[in-house]
Amino acid sequence: MRSLIVEPARISPPLYRRFVQRAQLTGWLTDHLVRGEPYLALNAVVLDSDENKLLAELSEAFVRIFDRAAYTLMKNVPRLVELGFPWPAAELLSAELPRLPILGRFDFVQDPTGHWWLLEYNADTPSGLREAVAAEHCLLHLLPEARGLGRPSKNLAQSIVAAFRRAIEGVDPRTLGIVVDAGELEDLAQMAFTAKLVGEPLARQGIATVLADVDNLTATRQGVSLLGKSIGALYRYVPFETTFGTSIFAAIYEAVAAGQLQVLNGLYGLLLQNKGLLAWIWQQRGEEIFSPVEQELIERYLVPTWWIDEYPETIARSDLVAKQVFGREGEEVYFGEDLSSEAWAEVRRRRSYVVQRRIEVREFPTVIPTSLSAQLTTGRATVGSYVVASAWAGYYTRVGGKIITNRAKWFATLVEERER
Helix, strand or coil: CEECCCCHHHCCHHHHHHHHHHHHHHHCCCCCEECCEECEEEEEEEEEHHHHHHHHHHHHHHHHHHHHHHHHHCCCHHHHHHCCCCHHHHHHHHCCCCCCCCCEEEEEEECCCCCEEEEEEECCCCCCHHHHHHHHHHHHHHCHHHCCCECCCCCHHHHHHHHHHHHCCCCCCCEEEEEECCCCHHHHHHHHHHHHHHHHHHHCCCCEEEEEEHHHEEEECCEEEECCEECCEEEEECCHHHHCCCHHHHHHHHHHHCCCCEECCCHHHHHHHCHHHHHHHHHCCCCCCCCHHHHHHHHHHECCEEECCCCCCCCCHHHEEEEECCCCCCCCEEEHHHCCHHHHHHHHHHCCEEEEECCCCCEEEEEEECCCCEEEEEEEEEEEEEEECCEEEEEEEEEECCCCCCCCEEEEEEEECCCC
16 A cells, blocks of 8 residues: 655645545535645555455455344344443334445554554445545546556446435335435535435436435324425434434334335444444354354454453553444544543443554555645555445545544545556
8 A cells, every 4th residue: 555646746736726626516525624624635545456356355245244243133132232222222223124234334454564454334324425436536637646547436426326226126105315414514515415426317217316404304194204205215314323312213213113214224234333343243253153254354354342341451551442332433532542540441431432452553655735735744544445235336545643533634545456
């Protein structure tokens, strides 16, 4: 893995502005700044062909592993409660039709030896579709250095459209509702882009698409309506934890129970994403639930993960990273070496955390945008590998510090084709 651009002078302010303007127009990126700093990098992480092949194969293997683990646990309500699900949500999950998410993302990192490690699975409301589809396309037209490199995400858009088409086949009424918290501008833009991406192909099949704020959902005798239009399928870009216990949540699941509504990304995706599932998979890695090949993959590529009160005492706190089971976007992630004994004891007391063995992530020279200019720096990459249903589909890579948060920079992901 390497950085495409390592000379700051290559990314002049006019060139960068042209890139951002094109990305905003084609990808509906309403704001390219995060806390005053640019988010999009006019740069790429370049994988070699073997790395690309490995990550694609690992993604498809691990989606089967996670699916089998979640399917095993979803009927066990007491265990779901232990994983952090409120009891009513656990009961609803146990009765849900298990469905792999339309779009999920495995986050991988590479250590200094070149070995790849799986950190987690983002399966509830994964981000980055606009960047992978639109911003990456813009970058290819502006950087001559990208010529001759493969674009592994080139078929991502078509894969998403096909997955939506399969998911709502036979739904009545033939209307897809997409809901978002309209107060979150970036989330709204993300789903507006998604609605446009899938809406036009679906319309040719007589399937309407309605995008609206989640508060526009209304319970009716026929099920649920969105902006006054009855919907047969629902895709939400709102975290379940923000709606649980509300009238909207109740209306959705009353319609689901009555067979009037199909939720395309239900509670099963939240279970797949739960960090406690990582700990369960690691604990069961030698059991017959997994094939010998899968056992070897877990042992070799999944970062060792335990519940915070179960990790081996031989491991020093400085070699651990604590993660909240329902944490998102790097929230509530703590490096043991950065916490005092009192703070670590408080995290352990909450009992809603897992710990992972800390991976020393490989650093590499790269150029990132700042509010002043493009600068040469040392970066760490988290390569997000997309899986559409059960098939690998592309990448969403971010470069940042020890923890990848919304302050990290987006990088395109390209591949050096094998010489023939």
